[in-house]
Amino acid sequence: MALDLQMPVLVVDDYKTMIRIIRNLLKQLGFEDIDDAADGTEALEKMKQRRYGLVISDWNMEPMTGYELLKQVRSDSGLSKTPFIMVTAESKTENVIAAKKAGVNNYIVKPFNAQTLKGKIEAVFSD
Amino acid sequence: MERLDLMAKMKQENVARIIDFLQENKNRQGEVSLTDVMHLAEVMSGSMFDFLSTVQPAVTEELTAIARQITRMKEEISQLRANDMTTSKIPDAGRELDAIVEATENATNTIMETAEEIMGADTSDPVAYQELVSNKMINIFEACTFQDITGQRISKVVETLRFIDERVSSFISQLRIPEDLEAAMEESADERRKRELILHGPQHTGEGVSQDDIDALLGDAQSDIDKLFD
Numbered sequence: 001m002a003l004d005l006q007m008p009v010l011v012v013d014d015y016k017t018m019i020r021i022i023r024n025l026l027k028q029l030g031f032e033d034i035d036d037a038a039d040g041t042e043a044l045e046k047m048k049q050r051r052y053g054l055v056i057s058d059w060n061m062e063p064m065t066g067y068e069l070l071k072q073v074r075s076d077s078g079l080s081k082t083p084f085i086m087v088t089a090e091s092k093t094e095n096v097i098a099a100k101k102a103g104v105n106n107y108i109v110k111p112f113n114a115q116t117l118k119g120k121i122e123a124v125f126s127d
Numbered sequence: 128m129e130r131l132d133l134m135a136k137m138k139q140e141n142v143a144r145i146i147d148f149l150q151e152n153k154n155r156q157g158e159v160s161l162t163d164v165m166h167l168a169e170v171m172s173g174s175m176f177d178f179l180s181t182v183q184p185a186v187t188e189e190l191t192a193i194a195r196q197i198t199r200m201k202e203e204i205s206q207l208r209a210n211d212m213t214t215s216k217i218p219d220a221g222r223e224l225d226a227i228v229e230a231t232e233n234a235t236n237t238i239m240e241t242a243e244e245i246m247g248a249d250t251s252d253p254v255a256y257q258e259l260v261s262n263k264m265i266n267i268f269e270a271c272t273f274q275d276i277t278g279q280r281i282s283k284v285v286e287t288l289r290f291i292d293e294r295v296s297s298f299i300s301q302l303r304i305p306e307d308l309e310a311a312m313e314e315s316a317d318e319r320r321k322r323e324l325i326l327h328g329p330q331h332t333g334e335g336v337s338q339d340d341i342d343a344l345l346g347d348a349q350s351d352i353d354k355l356f357d
Contacts, residue, residue: 017232017235017236017239020239021239024239024242024243024246028246059326060326060328065324065326067324067325068324089328089329089330090325090326090327090328090329091329091330091334091335091336091337091341092325092327092330092335092336093336093340093344094325094327095325095327096336096340096341096344096345097344098325100344100345104345106345107341107345108338108341109335109336109337109338109341110329112338116338
């Protein structure tokens with residue numbers, strides 16, 4: 001799958017400032033179509049209405065966490081192929097392994113920088 | 128043990144006196160006068176007096192010890208200053224934390240708005256652009272002053288936590304509760320959610336895995352990851 005800067009990207013985070021940071025970083029990387037959701041439930045609803053080329057999600061949100069969102073996405077035949085990057089402060093090995101098993105494409109630990117985000121997005125689309 | 132022996136001896140003496148009295152009255156064939164009854168009462172009360180005089184010091188000693196303990200516990204409870212904690216210290220700490228969240232949020236917004244203005248500025252006039260950037264940098268420096276104030280607020284919250292810790296620790300120490308007597312905590316719904324959804328929250332420096340470790344984990348074959356469970 002090639003990296004297409006025109007594809008819609010969904011940023012999922014319950015912290016508005018983090019959405020703003022990721023949105024600005026994505027804009028700097030050349031992405032133009034950026035949408036956001038405050039938790040997994042809202043993200044899932046949006047994903048069922050629109051086909052996103054990439055989901056960048058936090059882990060710790062209520063009511064639906066990013067981990068639950070990832071599992072829901074991977075179990076939905078219509079959404080299961082959507083590239084999914086977890087961006088989270090959850091940095092225990094247990095979390096990384098669980099996300100990997102659930103089918104995450106990449107995992108970024110907060111705090112992160114623009115270079116890391118760029119590198120992980122490129123890695124997802126170069127696989 | 129001596130006390131028990133004495134009490135047993137006294138009981139024997141009293142029982143013997145009652146037996147003697149009954150023996151004396153046995154030959155009267157049931158003719159018991161009021162004087163006899165009063166004499167029996169005297170013997171009985173005498174035996175009770177003996178019993179109580181032996182037991183009372185021990186009971187008094189125990190009750191005094193309990194009263195002392197209750198007084199000490201009341202002092203400890205007053206030292207806890209529970210009212211001060213619930214009406215003043217804990218709400219104050221909550222307000223300090225709210226103020227910290229608000230200050231960091233405002234500062235973050237100011238910095239981000241300023242950065243967005245710089246990123247979106249017209250660069251066709253280098254002199255005007257440089258002046259704009261210089262002015263915006265001042266805004267960023269000003270916004271960063273939040274750190275000093277939040278540092279002071281955090282110190283106040285830490286002070287409150289230390290106050291609570293000292294008093295509760297002292298109280299627990301006075302209660303002399305053995306460690307193995309602590310009641311098992313039942314898992315709350317929130318704790319269960321955190322466990323099931325692997326919600327640990329941010330880790331301190333050196334506690335979580337680094338981005339390099341994560342990259343290595345994700346780069347490894349599944350079998351290598353599975354080995355971590357062995």
